[in-house]
Amino acid sequence: MKRRDFLLKSLGAGVFIGSSAAFGGFSSVLGAGRTALPYDLVAVRGGSAPNMFDKGIAALGGMKQFVSKGQSVIVKPNIGWDRTPEMGANTNPELVGRIVGHCLEAGASRVYVFDHTCDEWRACYRNSGIEKAASDAGARVVPANSERYYQDIEISKGRRLTAAKEHELFLETDVLINVPVLKHHGGSSITVSMKNLMGNVWDRRFYHRNDLHQCITDYTTYRQPDLNVVDAYRVMMRNGPRGVSVEDVVTMEAQVISTDIVAADAASSLMFGLQPAEVGHIRLAEEMGLGTMQLDNLNISRLRM
Amino acid sequence: MRSRILKYSRVAISLLFLTATGFLFLDFTEALSAGLINGVTWIQFVPSLLKFLNVLGLLALGFLAVLIATLLFGRVYCSTVCPLGILQDVFSRVSRFYTTRIRRRRPRYRPSAPQNLLRYSLLGVTVAAFLLGSVFLLNLLDPFSVFGKIFAGLVRPVYYAGNNLLADVFQSFGNYRFYHVETRQMTVLPLIFPVFMLGLVGVLAFRRGRLYCNTVCPVGSLLGLVSKYAMFRIQIDESLCTRCAECSLNCKAECIDLKSNEIDFTRCVGCFNCLNVCSRQGIDYRNHWFPSDRKPAAASEPFICDAPEALPDGSDAKMGISGDCDVPVDTSEQGQTHPPGNTNPPENPNPPGKTHAASAQNGERRDFLFRLTAYFVGFSAASRALKSQAQEPGPDRRDDLDVEVTLPSTIPEKKNFPVSPPGSLSLQHFMDSCTACQLCVSACPTHVLQPSFLEYGFTGMMQPRLDFHASFCNFDCVRCTDVCPTGAILPLSMEQKHITQVGVVRLELDNCVVQTENTACGACAEHCPTQAVRMVPYQDGLTIPEIAVEHCIGCGACEYICPTRPYRAIYIDGNEVHAEAIPPIIEELDYTPDDDFPF
Numbered sequence: 001m002k003r004r005d006f007l008l009k010s011l012g013a014g015v016f017i018g019s020s021a022a023f024g025g026f027s028s029v030l031g032a033g034r035t036a037l038p039y040d041l042v043a044v045r046g047g048s049a050p051n052m053f054d055k056g057i058a059a060l061g062g063m064k065q066f067v068s069k070g071q072s073v074i075v076k077p078n079i080g081w082d083r084t085p086e087m088g089a090n091t092n093p094e095l096v097g098r099i100v101g102h103c104l105e106a107g108a109s110r111v112y113v114f115d116h117t118c119d120e121w122r123a124c125y126r127n128s129g130i131e132k133a134a135s136d137a138g139a140r141v142v143p144a145n146s147e148r149y150y151q152d153i154e155i156s157k158g159r160r161l162t163a164a165k166e167h168e169l170f171l172e173t174d175v176l177i178n179v180p181v182l183k184h185h186g187g188s189s190i191t192v193s194m195k196n197l198m199g200n201v202w203d204r205r206f207y208h209r210n211d212l213h214q215c216i217t218d219y220t221t222y223r224q225p226d227l228n229v230v231d232a233y234r235v236m237m238r239n240g241p242r243g244v245s246v247e248d249v250v251t252m253e254a255q256v257i258s259t260d261i262v263a264a265d266a267a268s269s270l271m272f273g274l275q276p277a278e279v280g281h282i283r284l285a286e287e288m289g290l291g292t293m294q295l296d297n298l299n300i301s302r303l304r305m
Numbered sequence: 306m307r308s309r310i311l312k313y314s315r316v317a318i319s320l321l322f323l324t325a326t327g328f329l330f331l332d333f334t335e336a337l338s339a340g341l342i343n344g345v346t347w348i349q350f351v352p353s354l355l356k357f358l359n360v361l362g363l364l365a366l367g368f369l370a371v372l373i374a375t376l377l378f379g380r381v382y383c384s385t386v387c388p389l390g391i392l393q394d395v396f397s398r399v400s401r402f403y404t405t406r407i408r409r410r411r412p413r414y415r416p417s418a419p420q421n422l423l424r425y426s427l428l429g430v431t432v433a434a435f436l437l438g439s440v441f442l443l444n445l446l447d448p449f450s451v452f453g454k455i456f457a458g459l460v461r462p463v464y465y466a467g468n469n470l471l472a473d474v475f476q477s478f479g480n481y482r483f484y485h486v487e488t489r490q491m492t493v494l495p496l497i498f499p500v501f502m503l504g505l506v507g508v509l510a511f512r513r514g515r516l517y518c519n520t521v522c523p524v525g526s527l528l529g530l531v532s533k534y535a536m537f538r539i540q541i542d543e544s545l546c547t548r549c550a551e552c553s554l555n556c557k558a559e560c561i562d563l564k565s566n567e568i569d570f571t572r573c574v575g576c577f578n579c580l581n582v583c584s585r586q587g588i589d590y591r592n593h594w595f596p597s598d599r600k601p602a603a604a605s606e607p608f609i610c611d612a613p614e615a616l617p618d619g620s621d622a623k624m625g626i627s628g629d630c631d632v633p634v635d636t637s638e639q640g641q642t643h644p645p646g647n648t649n650p651p652e653n654p655n656p657p658g659k660t661h662a663a664s665a666q667n668g669e670r671r672d673f674l675f676r677l678t679a680y681f682v683g684f685s686a687a688s689r690a691l692k693s694q695a696q697e698p699g700p701d702r703r704d705d706l707d708v709e710v711t712l713p714s715t716i717p718e719k720k721n722f723p724v725s726p727p728g729s730l731s732l733q734h735f736m737d738s739c740t741a742c743q744l745c746v747s748a749c750p751t752h753v754l755q756p757s758f759l760e761y762g763f764t765g766m767m768q769p770r771l772d773f774h775a776s777f778c779n780f781d782c783v784r785c786t787d788v789c790p791t792g793a794i795l796p797l798s799m800e801q802k803h804i805t806q807v808g809v810v811r812l813e814l815d816n817c818v819v820q821t822e823n824t825a826c827g828a829c830a831e832h833c834p835t836q837a838v839r840m841v842p843y844q845d846g847l848t849i850p851e852i853a854v855e856h857c858i859g860c861g862a863c864e865y866i867c868p869t870r871p872y873r874a875i876y877i878d879g880n881e882v883h884a885e886a887i888p889p890i891i892e893e894l895d896y897t898p899d900d901d902f903p904f
Contacts, residue, residue, distance in 0.1 A: 045900050082781055118832060118866075120751045120779050122335075127781075146485030148473070186840035186848065187827020204828075209868035211824040237894055244836050244889045250896045270903040278846070280825060295904040302902045 037065060040298040041258040041267060047305030049233040050098035052255040056229075057102060059301050060257065066227050069107030071174035075099050075139065076225070078181045078196050079115035079130050081242050082123040088234035088249040089242055091181045093129035095231050095255075099179060100137040111139040112169050115199040118242075121145040142169070150202040157288070158218030160210045165202035170223065178225035178261070182232040182268045184240030184248075188212055189279045190272050191241055192265040193228040194220050213280030220261060220290050228264040230256040232271055262291025263298055270295075311590065312577040318385040319394065326388040326449075330456035330747045331464045333486045339787035342748070348386055350524050351447040351740060352790035355440070359738055359792025372531060379532040379539070381575035383518055383525060389448035389506065390518055390525075390574065392455075396510035397557055413554040414513070416562040419569055420520045428526040441764040443740045446523050449790075450740040451502050454767060457743035458499040458756065462491060487752060490775035495756035495767050514557030519572040529571035536594040538570050539579065546587030552579035561588075714816035714869040722879035723760035724771040724808040724859060727778065728786035728794040731882040732761070739793035741767035745785035751776040753861065754785060768793075771807065773861030773877055778807075780834035780860060803835075806886040808859030808877040810837055812852045816874035819849040829863035829875045835889045838863050838875065850875065855887045 042059045044052040057063055067073055077091035085093055096113060103111045113134040117124040121143065125131035131141045143149065150165035170176065180196030187208070188195055194216050198204055200223070207215040232254035239248045254271055258264040262285045266276035276282045276293040286293045325345050329337065346352055346367075353367035371382045383390045404412040431442040444450060465486050472483035509517045518525040532538075541552075543566065553561040556579055560572035579588050591597070722732060726745060729735035746754045746769050753776040756767040769785075771778055786797045797805060818826045820843075829850050830838045837857035840848035850863075852875075859877045867873040 043902055043904075045902070082779060120782075123750065123779060123781070140481065142481035143484035146469075146487060148469075148485050149476075185827070186830040187825055205866065205868040208826045208828040208866075209818060211822070212827070213825055237896060239836055239839075241831050242834060244834075245891045247891045247894055250894065250898070252898075253900075267904050280846075300904065304900070 037061065037259065038299075039301040040260060041256065041263050041295070042301045042303065043267060044255045044257070044303045044305065046253050048253075049092040049095035049231055049255065052233070052253070052303075052305060053095055053098050053102075053229060053257075055303055055305065056255055056257045059303060063102040063106040066177070067103050067106040067108050067175050070109050071107075072110045072112070072172070073103045073108045073175040073177060074112045074114075074169060074173045075103065075134070075177045075179055076196065076199065077113065077115060077130055077134075077179045077231075078191075078199065079121075079124050079128050080118045080199065082119035082127050083243065084127055085129050086234070086246055086249070087243050088181065088183060088236040089240075090124070090128040090130060091179050092231045092233050093133035095229070095233070096130050096139075096179060097133035097137040099177060099229060100134050100139040103175075103177070104138050108175070110173075112142055112173065113139045114142045114144040114167065114169070116144045116167070116202065116204070117199075118204075144199075147202055153222065155218055155222040157221035159214055161206070161215040161218035164206070164219065166200050166223075167202075170200060176223070176225040178228045180228070180230055181234075181236075182230050182252075182256075182272060183236035183243075184238050184272075186240060188216065188281060190269055190274060192230055192268045193225070193261045194265055194281050194285060197223065197225070213284055216281040217284040217288060217290070220285060221288060224261060224290070226259065228256075228258055228261050230264055230268045232256065232268060235272065237272075260291040260298075262286055262293055263295060266293035266295055267300075309581055312581045315381070315384055315575070315577055319391045322386050323388055323391040323395075326452065327456055327460070329744060330453055331461050332747070333465065333468075335748075335750060335784070339784070342744070342788045343790070346449075346744070346788075346790035349449040349790060350382065350387075350528075351443055352449055352742065355443075355738055355740065355791035355793070360795065365792070371528070375528045375531045375535065377536045379535045379537060379570060379573055379575045380525070380528045382528060383515070383574040384576045387448050387518075387524070388452040388456075389522075390515070392452060393506060393510035393515060393517060394557070394576070396507055397514050400511045411554075414556055414559050416553050416556070416564075417513075417516075417559045419560075419572055424520050424526040424529075427521060428523045431523040438737055439764065440737060440740055442523070444764075444767070445498075446521065447740050447742075448518075448522055448524055450742040451499075451506070453742035453744055453747075454499040454756075455503050455506075457747045458496045458767075459503060461747060462488060490752040490755060490772070492755060492758070492772075494758045498767060514559060515572075515574050516559070518574060519558055519560075525574075532573070533571050535570065536592055537590055538593050539568055539573055539588060539590050540593075541566050541568065541588050542586065545585050547585055549584070549587075551582040551584070552588045555579060555582045712821060714821070714872045714874065716813045716815050716872055718813070718872050718876045719811070720876065720878045722808075722881050723757060724773070724861070724877055724879035725883075726754060726769060726771065726785050726794045727783070727802055727805045727807050727858075727883070728789075728797045729807075729883070730795065732879070733882075735793050736761055736765050736768060738791055739765075739768045740791055741765075741769070742790065743767070743769070744788050744790060745769055745794060748784050748788045750782060750784060751779050753778050770879075771859075771861055771877075773864040775865075777832070777862040777865040778860040780858075804858065804886045804888055806858050806880060806884040808857075808861070808879040809854045810852050810857040810859070810863060810875060811878055812838075812850060812875050813872070814849070814874065816869045816872055817850065818869060818874070819843060819847055821869075823847065826868065828866040828868060832862035832866050834858075834860060834862065835886065837886075837889075856889055858886045 037060055039060060042056045044056045075096060077096045079090050081089040083089035100111050100113065125141065135141050144167050149167050151168045151171060153164055153166045155162050155164060178193050178196055180193050182192050185191040197219055198207060198216060201219065232252050234249050235252045236243045236248050237250055252271065256264050256267045262282060265282050269276045269279050269282060282293055285291060329342055329345060348367040348370060350368050350371045353365055356365035357368060374381060401412045404410050431446060434442045465488050468483060469485050472485050475483050506517050548563060550563055553563050557576055558572045558574050560569040561579060580590060725732055725735040743756060746756060753771050754769045755772040755775050757765060757770045760770050761768050781799065783797050783799060783802050786794050814820050818824060823845065825847055827840045827848060830840045835856045835858060837853050838850050841851045843849035859880065861877045864873055864876040867875050
């Protein structure tokens, strides 16, 4: 594992110490040695978030389909807001904990959990319950609050977003498991898997300034998670993404699991009550060939608890 | 009372207080509970007095404890509790090390005349200004606040940098145990004053011990007046003093005058160094209200005056139990014999000539006054120049937007008032009560609280404001209201905080990207905790912000996140008087559960 041009920036003196290290990047875990997945998409309803995941991942052949022994993993939840779990603003903490557990069981060497939060990050980590649930399950909950954790990347297929800064751990970790929460979003209609990856990037304001939907899609051309687990146990139906009160939240008891990020978002938007094509970035993502929102063509497993 | 314990306890307590108080201004991890912070600041004289007046709180009686302690033991506050005083002792200590180890000379302070005109004028002006309702001079001179400005303004960035360096080292080994703390929000201009004060206090302490405390500090001057009548005072025992001058040469307050054997107890800061250097018990800390019977002769000793050779005989100079060093008895005309202890006076005690010392001090005083004037003249000139420049938008270092804006916004923001912290009631209350100690600035988890430069005017310099270019106020946080030591920010419950309107939102759609570029954004509404900003249908399936000012609490999240530059499309204008916001209207959600799969 190498990391190149690691910059040790000292604020006070402005001293730069270059050190030799390098990066590997995500290896294609869907490559050789793995059996083909039985389903393109698994949807589960009617249970607690962690139990629905147990059932859903089993239908796909278990976590070892995605994580091999010794690999490092990032579990990327939404921890954007200083809100308690009942508010549905962040990913269900028990679900995050359960996924971490599955990764470690599959033999992961390290599991990282973090997010570039909107509210003050320590309050978000603490009050979302995710910090505790993830570290109790054995994950390393790490900070993402400073630009120094971020490294420049080029997004060659991007239309508006052609360069960004991404958390350094993405550059050296083997597997990315994206665990968004499904909720209403005032700017992008809804936020699911693709929008959740905005938390990988340092400068979110660039997105807002330069066509939000296009930038969300552009980043997806650069990085596709190995697995998307959409938490729709509690769903914020309005006033998103922050929410005003628990009145904004319904208990939907649902979960969508897929390797196809566009399909996962399309299925989730239907559950939310929106046609996928109404959501700008889902439409754009299909147009740019990142996945399909034509769910009829997919092999879907529908499970009830 | 005489024991080496006195000095050692003083050193131990002072180091404890310095560490604790210093840490208050450095910590960014919220390691200390609000109760603990209040415990440390409770006994700080000026903050406690202000809090007492602001909230009429019986709990805020720390200042009374200080007055009582001073009346009993002299100005021990100055040497054990006052962080600025202890900081000066650290400088003096370094100075002593420099003199002995590097220059290889004997360190010494020279007794000097009190700067009565200057110190009582400063005290008088400060008290008068305060009675007239201005805390400006306390802002400048209160030792706790000056210490806070120095620590929060100058030491904290170094502390953060050290932490970040440590985090970098660990990070390079893949360890995220330490985390980076943001420093980009810090601004340089408000730091002019702390730099000046650090220079002044540092130089004076390095060269003249506690001259600052006995010349500039209004708390020192006030406590000096009280300590004049203290129960325990330090006094020279004529019968035992050998006139070796060790005490005088080691007195940081320069208040032991061996020429007259007088100790100016108004200037004594109670460091007890003199007691420990005296080889013979010639100087003593003694109860003047209830003199001990064990040493009647010594206790009733009158002090000699000018002529060093005219020493009183301890046996026959009984003048009652005056023993008050402020009332020296002139015995120089009487024929006196040397007391037994004084048979071998040192060859060169070297008490400086009064005229020489006085002229040197006059020079220093002039120098000090000149520098002070120069500072204020320079500061006002610089501030005026900068204020006129401030109209021109320039790149903002605090901004974490690191990509160039392609289409600049055109309508300037119109802000009438700065935004004062929640709980500060109104600009008036805040500006009349805040001594700008920077404790809330250090404690603020989001770093939205920043020292002002000229936003509150010249007299409000460094009083904290909410800087929405730096960050925004966390909806579920009342940290600043919990830690404020003066009552400038009064405590708020979380429920009160949620409806406390410190400013109101203004929307300029001609700057908004949804309108100017016809693309989706919604960053403002996304961050709004009360739905005072919400997205409403616009065109081409887009949504555009709409504001409801009655729900706005002025947290500034919308302004912080708004991506337009140089002017933001949405921003907060401060409330001159804080108001109560209407909580968001919560309607029942129309949702029928459906356990089917819609695909």
